[in-house]
């Protein structure tokens with residue numbers, strides 16, 4: 446998977462981004478998104494901080510390494526075992542760590558454990574101040590979103606900030622809908638009032654909500670702080 450040039454990684458065969466994003470380019474969209482995250486989370490320099498990336502895929506790892514963006518710690522968690530195995534075996538850097546999470550997702554990990562039985566993330570992140578979930582809640586229904594928010598809050602310290610993308614649609618009647626009911630989790634849309642209740646119930650304070658910014662390759666998104 447690594448190309449012949451020193452320190453050039455190509456995880457294209459493991460890329461899980463939507464086709465249009467993959468076509469624009471892993472590193473191009475990755476670099477724009479990392480810049481966007483830094484602005485939204487008020488981070489001056491990734492070199493001084495750690496980032497927990499839940500549902501990491503390969504994009505940020507490839508971007509950080511190939512574009513030589515220094516980061517204090519990068520902790521990637523994903524339910525796709527092949528992705529985590531490849532990242533673990535290909536990336537030797539001590540400030541990068543990767544963890545397989547054996548949790549159910551109808552699209553990505555049908556064999557995983559039920560969300561409701563899990564208390565914490567699969568690794569200690571109690572020192573992490575920043576976390577992101579890009580295109581993860583877009584695949585989580587209401588109960589799964591509630592469990593994810595509960596687990597994140599139980600794992601991250603007070604004052605930590607999370608940024609995550611989501612599809613918000615206030616024209617729907619229910620709290621959330623499966624856009625393709627025959628293929629659950631492929632695309633989920635949430636009603637803002639219902640989702641904000643989940644955030645509050647799980648001790649997350651909303652700092653910002655913004656609509657999608659296609660130029661930054663991000664859907665609707667929240668920035669929240671752990672209470």
Ligand SMILES: C[S@@+](CC[C@H](N)C(=O)[O-])C[C@H]1O[C@@H](n2cnc3c(N)ncnc32)[C@H](O)[C@@H]1O
Nearest residue numbers: 461499500501502504523524525550553579580
């Ligand atoms: C559309 S991809 C986005 C990957 C990456 N965040 C990015 O923006 O390039 C969604 C990722 O979330 C992972 N995922 C889905 N449900 C998850 C869960 N409950 N916990 C952790 N990862 C999850 C999938 O395995 C997949 O790698």
